[in-house]
Amino acid sequence: MAINKTINKRTNTHGAMRNCIEYVLRQDKTNELFTYVTGPYCYDEINYDLVYRTFLEEKKVWDKDSGRMYAHNIISWHKDEQITPEQAFEFGKQFAEEWFRGFQTLVAVHNDKNHIHCHLITNSVSYEDGRKLHNTKKDLERMKQLTNQMCQERGLTVAEKGKHFDGSQIEKGEVIAWSKDKYNLFHQQVKDSFVADCAMAVLKALENCISKEKFIEKMKQFGWNVNWTEKRKHITFQNQDGKKVRDSNLSKTFHLDISKEGLVNEFNGNYERVRAEAERTNGADEELAGYYRQVEAACEGAGGLTGASDGRERRVTGEKSEDERVYPEISGKDTQVENGKTEAILRESRNARRNSEVKRRNSSFDNRNVRNAEVESIASAEQRRFEEQKRLEEQERARAARRRNKSRSGPEL
DSSP states (O other), rough: EEEEEESOOOOOOOOHHHHHHHTTTTTTOOGGGGGGEOOOOOOSSOOOOHHOOOHHHHHHHOOSSSSSOOOEEEEEEEEEEEHHHHHHHHHHHHHHHHHHSSSOOOEEEOOSSSSOOOEEEEEBBBBTOBBBBOOOOOHHHHHHHHHHHHHTTTTOOOOTTTTTTTBBBBOOOOOOSSSSHHHHHHOOGGOOHHHHHHHHHHHHHHTOOOOOHHHHHHHTTEEEEEEOOHHEEEEEETTTTOOOHHHHHHHHHHOOSSSSHHHHHHHHHHHHHHHHHHSSTTTHHHHOOOOOOOHHHHHHHHHHEEEOOTTTTEEEOOOOOOHHHOOOHHHOOOHHHHHHHHHHHHHHHHHHHHHHHHHHHHHHHHHHHHHHHHHHHHHHHHHHHHHHHHHHHHHHHHHHHHHHHHHHHHHOO
């Protein structure tokens, strides 16, 4: 059973890339028989300095020596899996050549633990066309499928959801996590667990969020301050009681990707969805479309009003929402005040829609004027050409008449 894990640690500095390559090629973990570099590599020997310089030279060729420097994957097999280092090496080479096609990848097998694992360090810049490496959540799922397919082709155990390595069923309630107690709190005692409360707040704040600043602002609304700086490796969340939770703790406990890179990828995905939706709104610009979504989100969180698809407001039942049950400090505000704010937002939204429609009509009117002016200009040009042609024809007839008169008069005696 092979597990293919992407390591989402800091990957945007030269030092980080060099250190990672140096670690993977340590002699106490691997040897030259189980190391390989896909793509252009002009050296007979494989060591961390030469691999690092090769990756760096490729970045400079395409002038892309910034941002993410490399990707790091680890393919590991269960300790009871019948696989040799040679087989693991061939597995890693084939995976690198298929999945990271067009990118230089260092492949190295480690057998210093009680289970064999293969490291793949991939240059973030393609040697074929200079494009940057980017893996979405869907790509990670396809990566898992390719790994399972390669295991199946080799007669190795394939990972199955809900089953152990030996094929036995994982009992209901059994959790494979770093902390079973915290995981159970998340499901059974949400109100009593500040860690679970933080995870719920993060998931809520991520909805339709397209930037780090908006995420921090929404987390603050849910009672959590966010310490997210470039100097620190991890994000720290702190509630009003002073209790702190790290992003790595949330990720390990609840199997969520709440790292800096994971959140930025989520922001980018939300932004692309916002942009695509804005393009489908018949002339409404992207900023206005994003504003409409904020209004809808505000209505959902108010607990009193919700927008129907035809633009009218309708009253919903008095049943408490999930936000009200989990975050009583937010939902405890005066309902009338909240409804008044929501109605004000809706009025502002309707005014914005009307202004947008007026601008669209004015734009259409201006476009018609432009088209009419173009037609008039074309007609005027045609008229001038016709008059010029007529003038030239008249001149030609006059010259022909003079020639005829001259020929009739004959030579003088």
